[in-house]
Amino acid sequence: MIVDPGLAAIAAVVLGVIAIALAVPVPIALARAAWPSRAPARALVLWQAIALAGGFSMIGALVGAGLALVPHHTLIGGIVIGTAVGLAGHLLGHLAATVLSVIRSRHRHRALLDLLTSPDPERPSTLILDAPTPVAYCLPQGFGSVTVLSRGLLDRLSPDELAAVVAHERAHLEQRHDIVLVAFRAWHSALPWFPIAARAAEEVAVLVELLADDRARRTIPDDVLARAIATVAAAPEGTLTDAGRPRPLSSTRDRVRRLVG
Amino acid sequence: MQALWDAGEPCSAYDLLPGLTATESGEPLAATTVLTVLGRLEKKGLVTADRSARPHRYVAVRSREDHVADLMHEVLGDAADRTAVLERFVGGVSAADADLLRRLLGDR
Numbered sequence: 001m002i003v004d005p006g007l008a009a010i011a012a013v014v015l016g017v018i019a020i021a022l023a024v025p026v027p028i029a030l031a032r033a034a035w036p037s038r039a040p041a042r043a044l045v046l047w048q049a050i051a052l053a054g055g056f057s058m059i060g061a062l063v064g065a066g067l068a069l070v071p072h073h074t075l076i077g078g079i080v081i082g083t084a085v086g087l088a089g090h091l092l093g094h095l096a097a098t099v100l101s102v103i104r105s106r107h108r109h110r111a112l113l114d115l116l117t118s119p120d121p122e123r124p125s126t127l128i129l130d131a132p133t134p135v136a137y138c139l140p141q142g143f144g145s146v147t148v149l150s151r152g153l154l155d156r157l158s159p160d161e162l163a164a165v166v167a168h169e170r171a172h173l174e175q176r177h178d179i180v181l182v183a184f185r186a187w188h189s190a191l192p193w194f195p196i197a198a199r200a201a202e203e204v205a206v207l208v209e210l211l212a213d214d215r216a217r218r219t220i221p222d223d224v225l226a227r228a229i230a231t232v233a234a235a236p237e238g239t240l241t242d243a244g245r246p247r248p249l250s251s252t253r254d255r256v257r258r259l260v261g
Numbered sequence: 262m263q264a265l266w267d268a269g270e271p272c273s274a275y276d277l278l279p280g281l282t283a284t285e286s287g288e289p290l291a292a293t294t295v296l297t298v299l300g301r302l303e304k305k306g307l308v309t310a311d312r313s314a315r316p317h318r319y320v321a322v323r324s325r326e327d328h329v330a331d332l333m334h335e336v337l338g339d340a341a342d343r344t345a346v347l348e349r350f351v352g353g354v355s356a357a358d359a360d361l362l363r364r365l366l367g368d369r
Contacts (some may be wrong), residue, residue: 105346112332115262116325131329135336136350165350172348181345230362232351252351253358256365
């Protein structure tokens, strides 16, 4: 393979600058911006673009640097290219491991659900859990995905508010938010020392909630959705115990403010 | 499982028969079917069998409340390695935010 080392060096520098920009200032700017709550879909696409482009440019920069070094410093050049391959393998490996872990966890949880819930007679792919704590959540499992509603929730919400909750969870499943969430979780687990990866995962989680809220808002009035969120959040069992560490972002408050304010 | 939980004491397949019906047809189940299901539950670790006397007696390993507590722990817990497994309608809320939201509810 004959690559002009000068060209490779230039490519390495350009990609390196891009990688550094995408690693720190760009994601920080996006995390601090106010517009994402008004256009969550766009922001989510942007986060994914940053993550992908960041990864590719980092690996590309290393490959370029390696190719530039190989003609005269073959060993070092080889090591640099090896690092690029290693990095790519590391990222892909963590993605695979995270996907497998999540699938296994969901499978285990589903076994518990099958034991403790009964199908909702009124809604397809929905299970009712006989428990007093008001919870609603979805378990993404491809075609077997289910939404879970507890009796405590059914007792506490009006039919409109319940419809809002169901619409929100359906949006998560239909829009396959779980794919994006797992990808960013894998990113974070591959780079645990990199705080931006953790921040990105948190931001994406919030955006996904806003997207699901936006879908619910198409058919349910804003104040009904806000009431549903507030009712579930205000239930005493919903708050964190002393053992739980507080979340750095209060997406719940932001979600309600966005609907009400 | 529900039948075993309701009984609250070790039961044989024959004890359980009267209370069980096939979900699709609504007809009573055969004892062999119940025994097969109990065998599967035993393999999953949900029931234990006492084979010291015939007919064998089965008992649930854990109460329904225990299982519900496990499930709630998974749903409400905040462990980092649980993220993205399921998507809750409302995530963990701090006590301060919960108060804020309660007041918001009260005003409307």
